[in-house]
Amino acid sequence: MNEDNLKISNQLCFPLYACSKEIIKKYKPLLDNLDLTYTQYIVMMVMWEQQEINVTNLGKILYLDSGTLTPVLKKLEEKKYLLRSRNKSDERILNVKITKKGNDLKNEAKDIYQHMSSCISLSKEDSITLYNLLYKILNTIS
Amino acid sequence: MNEDNLKISNQLCFPLYACSKEIIKKYKPLLDNLDLTYTQYIVMMVMWEQQEINVTNLGKILYLDSGTLTPVLKKLEEKKYLLRSRNKSDERILNVKITKKGNDLKNEAKDIYQHMSSCISLSKEDSITLYNLLYKILNTIS
DNA sequence: ATAAATTAAATTGTGTACAATTTAATTGTA
DNA sequence: TACAATTAAATTGTACACAATTTAATTTAT
DSSP states (O other), X not given: OOHHHHHHHXXXXXXXXXXXXXXXXXXXXXXXXXXOOHHHHHHHHHHHHHSEEEHHHHHHHHTOOHHHHXXXXXXXXXXXXXXXXXXXXXXXXXXXXXXXXXHHHHHHTHHHHHHHHHHSOOOHHHHHHXXXXXXXXXXXXX | OOHHHHHHHHTTHHHHHHHHHHHHHHHHHHHHHHTOOHHHHHHHHHHHHHSEXXXXXXXXXXXXXXXXXXXXXXXXXXTTSEEEEEOSSOTTOEEEEEOHHHHHHHXXXXXHHHHHHHHSOOOHHHHHHHHHHHHHHHHHOO
16 A cells, blocks of 8 residues: 555545534434434434344444443333343343334434435435445445 | 435435444554544644644534533643643633644654554545545535 | 353443533624 | 623533443353
């Protein structure tokens, strides 16, 4: 890897970090309407798709550990969107299951979907390129 | 904006967020050697370049507000890398100035520069493309 | 069979991140 | 020139994010 390449690689972390934060900040007023934080929202996004999952697998999908997920899941359970229960055949494992109220929330989240895209003003081609590059990093990061 | 475009835009936030966190996690052992957190490190990166700056301008560069910066700057002052002092002509403004010890730290940070690039395994072309797309978002986010 | 090793969550402690508010200084305006 | 409005940091409160440790359950290897 030459000097130029080294320089640009080192300059990638900061815009990734800033971009991620700025977009999440844009989500905030929309998520406030649903009384969800961004972390709670991405958990719900997984739950709408998976319906049921354990903490370890949820963490692998979201790149979050139990230290982060445990309090978030407890909060979503308080809001009656999720149910937490120990796996019968292995009590170490905590199963998380979405409730009817949790699935109903998906309809209310449709607005977020519409409004979010308007804040990222990339063409379809650029968006796909960016998406692919990000997953190239995520899949190869050692 | 059509349905496809809308879908991909909405899928960008999560990999940005995950990517940013995973790369920062890679930084950690390297930064631990310098006894710096990632946030302290990016502040020092600006200081190595600017030498002197006030909190508002530092925040604009780093996309961070005083609520985040104040405690970080206090910690860097404790470590003798920075000096904090009120602007004589406008006492509301806090000037931050790098010390000799702070500038000396730059040499010790050279290893980080080398090691970081090896964890992002993108070609030079891909890195530049990603860099440009990220700044396109940062510069146009409403 | 049982002690050691492993695994899964939860807990603890530190450090952001940011909205909202507060404090203090400065500027604009009637 | 007072006094309202604005500005800059700091403070307060909430919510992650994650390393390290703990607790409890399960598996592995004698």
